[in-house]
Amino acid sequence: MQSSDAEPIVRIRDLKKNSVNFVLENVDLSFANSFRRVMIADIPTVAIDMVEIETNTTVLPDEFIAHRLGMIPLVSTMCDEAMRYTRDCTCEVRCQYCAIELQLNVACHEANTTMHITSNMLEVVPTNKPGSYGSYDTDDGGEELAKRVENFGHPIGKDDPDVPPILICKIRMGQELRVRCIAKKGIAKEHAKWSPCSAVAFEYDPHNKLRHTSYWYEYDARAEWPLSENAKEEDPPRDDVPFDYNAKPTKFYMEVETDGSLGAQEVVHKGLQELQTKLANLILGLKPEPPENDAFQSGAGAGGGALGGQPNGAHDSSQLGGWGMPPPMASGGSAWSPPRAAGGAAGGAWGSSPARTGGGGGGGWGSPAAAPWGAPAGGSAASGSSGGWGSPAAQGWGSPAQQTNGWNVG
Numbered sequence: 371m372q373s374s375d376a377e378p379i380v381r382i383r384d385l386k387k388n389s390v391n392f393v394l395e396n397v398d399l400s401f402a403n404s405f406r407r408v409m410i411a412d413i414p415t416v417a418i419d420m421v422e423i424e425t426n427t428t429v430l431p432d433e434f435i436a437h438r439l440g441m442i443p444l445v446s447t448m449c450d451e452a453m454r455y456t457r458d459c460t461c462e463v464r465c466q467y468c469a470i471e472l473q474l475n476v477a478c479h480e481a482n483t484t485m486h487i488t489s490n491m492l493e494v495v496p497t498n499k500p501g502s503y504g505s506y507d508t509d510d511g512g513e514e515l516a517k518r519v520e521n522f523g524h525p526i527g528k529d530d531p532d533v534p535p536i537l538i539c540k541i542r543m544g545q546e547l548r549v550r551c552i553a554k555k556g557i558a559k560e561h562a563k564w565s566p567c568s569a570v571a572f573e574y575d576p577h578n579k580l581r582h583t584s585y586w587y588e589y590d591a592r593a594e595w596p597l598s599e600n601a602k603e604e605d606p607p608r609d610d611v612p613f614d615y616n617a618k619p620t621k622f623y624m625e626v627e628t629d630g631s632l633g634a635q636e637v638v639h640k641g642l643q644e645l646q647t648k649l650a651n652l653i654l655g656l657k658p659e660p661p662e663n664d665a666f667q668s669g670a671g672a673g674g675g676a677l678g679g680q681p682n683g684a685h686d687s688s689q690l691g692g693w694g695m696p697p698p699m700a701s702g703g704s705a706w707s708p709p710r711a712a713g714g715a716a717g718g719a720w721g722s723s724p725a726r727t728g729g730g731g732g733g734g735w736g737s738p739a740a741a742p743w744g745a746p747a748g749g750s751a752a753s754g755s756s757g758g759w760g761s762p763a764a765q766g767w768g769s770p771a772q773q774t775n776g777w778n779v780g
Contacts, residue, residue, distance in 0.1 A: 376396040377396060378394065378395065378396045378397050379393075379394075379395040379396055380392055380393070380394055380395075381393045381395070385634070385635070386634065387633060387634070388627060388628045388629075388630055388633065388634055389625065389626065389627045389628070389634050390625070390626050390634040390635065390638060391623075391624075391625045392624055392625075392638075393603070393621065393622070393623055393624075394621075394622045394624060395620060395621050395622075396620055397620070397622070398618075399574070399618065399619055399622075402572070402574070402622040402624070403572070404645060405624075405641060405642070405645055406570050406572050406624065408641045408644050408645045408648075409566075409567055409570055409626060409637055409638070409640075409641035410558060410565055410567050410570055411557065411558040411559050411565065412557055412558070412559065412641075412644045412648075413557065413558075413565075413566050413632070413637060413640045413641060413644060414446075414449050414450050414455075414555050414556065414557050414564065415443075415444070415446040415449055415555070415556070415557075415564050415565070415566050415631045415632060416444045416445075416446045416449055416453060416470060416522075416523055416553050416554070416555055416631070417440060417441075417442075417443070417444060417553060417554070417556065417561075417563040417564050417631075418439050418440045418442065418444070418472065418551045418552070418553045418563075419440065419552060419553060419554040419556065420551070420552040420554075421435070421436040421439055421440070421549055421550070421551050421552075422549065422550045422551075422552075423435070423436070423548075423549045424548040424549065424550065425546050425547065425548040426546075426547055426548075426549075427541075427544070427545045427546050427547075428539050428540075428541050428545050428546075428547055429539075429545075430539050435538065435539060435547070435549070438538050438539070439474075439492075439538065439549070439551055440561075440563045441563050442489050442492070442525050442536050442538075443525070443526050443629040443630050443631040444470075444523050444524065444525055444526065444553055444631060445519065445521050445522055445523060445524050445525075445526060445630075445631060446522075446523075446566070446631040446632055447519045447522065447632065447633075447636070448517055448518070448519070449555060449632075450640070451514070451517050452514050452515075452517040452518040452519075452522060453467070453468065453470075453514055453518075453555045454467050454468040454512075454514060454555065455468065455554075455555050455556075456468045456469070456554055456555070461499075463499070463500045464497065464499070464500065464552060464554075465497065465499060466496070466497045466515065467512045467514050467515070468554065468555070469497050469552050469553065469554055470494060470497060470522075470523035470552070470553040470554075471494070471495050471496070471497045471498065471550065471551070471552055471553075472492045472493060472494050472495070472523070472550075472551040472552075472553060473492070473493050473495050473549070473550050473551070474487070474491055474492050474493070474538075474547060474548070474549045474550075474551070475547075475548045476491055476541070476546070476547050476548075477541075477545070477546035477547075477548075478541045478542055478543050478544065478545055478546070479543065479544075480543060481543050482543075483542070483543065484540050484541075484542060485540065485541050485542075486537055486540055487537075487538045487539050487540070487541060487547060488535035488536060488537055488538060489525035489526075489527075489528065489535045489536040489538065490525065490527075490528050490529065490535040491538075492524075492525050492528075492551070494523050494524055523553055526629070526630035526631060527630065533630075565629075566628050566629060566631050566632040566637050567626060567627065567628055567629070567637060568627050568628060568629045569625075569626075569627045570624065570625070570626050570627070571623075571624065571625040571626075571627075572622065572623075572624055573598065573600055573622070573623045573624075574619040574621060574622045574623065575604075575619050576597055576598050576600045576601035576603075576604060576623075577597070577601055577604060577606055577607050578607075579607045579617070580617055580618075580619060581613070600623040603621070603623070604621070626638060
C-alpha cells in the first residue's frame, strides 16, 4: 500500500511529436480525470471561425464547406501568448492581434479532370480592418506578433511532403471556389474545432481489482475479455485475497494524441498550468475576505472620518458634521431643522406641524398654516403670517427678508 503523502510521479513511456504515453502515479482519481478533461476542452488554439463565401459552384453547399474549413487544424504554438481573444481585444471588429485571415481561390479549367481542393491551398494573408480604412498601425504596442512562430495560423502540414493535406472538396471543369476565412482564438468548451486533442486514452486498474466495471460474459470473464497492455504493469488479482472496499486507484495510464495544432508535450504542460490556475482561483474564492476599512467611518476624536463625517450618518451635536451634516446653531437646532419656539412666529421643520402657540406661527411645507406656492401675501396682520413665493413678506429662498436659519445665508 502506497502512502497517501507520496509525491506524484510521471513516467513517460513513449514520446512523439503528436502523441505521448505516460503513467501518472500517487494522485487521486478526480485529479487524473480533471487533468484529462482540461487537456481536451480548456487549452486555447486557433481555428477558422467565420467564412465569407464569394463564389461556390461546387456540388457542396456553403454550410458544408464552411464546416469542413472550420475543422481544419491550424498551427497554434504558444497560442495563449501569441494571440488575443476577440472579447479581450480593443478593436471594433477584428485586427491583426486577435484574428488571422486566410483565402482560398481555386478554379478548374482542365477537361476530364477532377481537382482536389485541399488545406494546402489555403493562404494566410495580412489581416485587413473591415471598412474603408483597411490598414493598421504596426506600432500598436502589442507583443503578440513577436511571440508567433513563422507558420503560425497556417494549416498543419502545409508544404510538408510527409504530411498528407486535408481534403476540402472536389471540383470539375468550370467549377470554382473562392472564400475568405477569419481564424480566431478559442477553447473546445465553445466548439470542438478548438480542441488540440484528437483522442485522450485514460485507464486505471486494468485487472478490475476495484470492481468499478461489470463485465458481461457467457462463461468466463477473464477468457472473454482480453487484458490491455497496461495489465503488464500490475500484478493480477489473487482469489485467496479478500476484496478491499476501501481501496482506491493510484496509478493511471494516459495516452494523449493531438491533431497537430499543438505538440503533445505542449498540451500536457499547458493542461497542468490550466488545472493549477483553476485550483488556485478556487482556493482564493474560498478564503474569507479581510474586513476593509470604510472610508466614511471615523475614529475617535474631533477629526471625524476620512471625509470629516460620522459613520453611517451618525452625528455629534457638539461637533461640526461632514457631508450631509449642517453646522449646529446656538439655539440647539440646525440650519436645516430650526427648533420649535415656545411662542411667536417660529416655524417647524420641513413637513412638521406648526408651533401651537398663542401667536399664529407659520408651519413647514404641507402644514395647515403654510400658504400655498404663489399665493398672494395677505396673512393676518395680528398673527404675522406671510404669503407665498414672490410676496413682499415671503421668507423663502432669495427673498429680501431671509432668516438666519434658511439656506443661501451669507
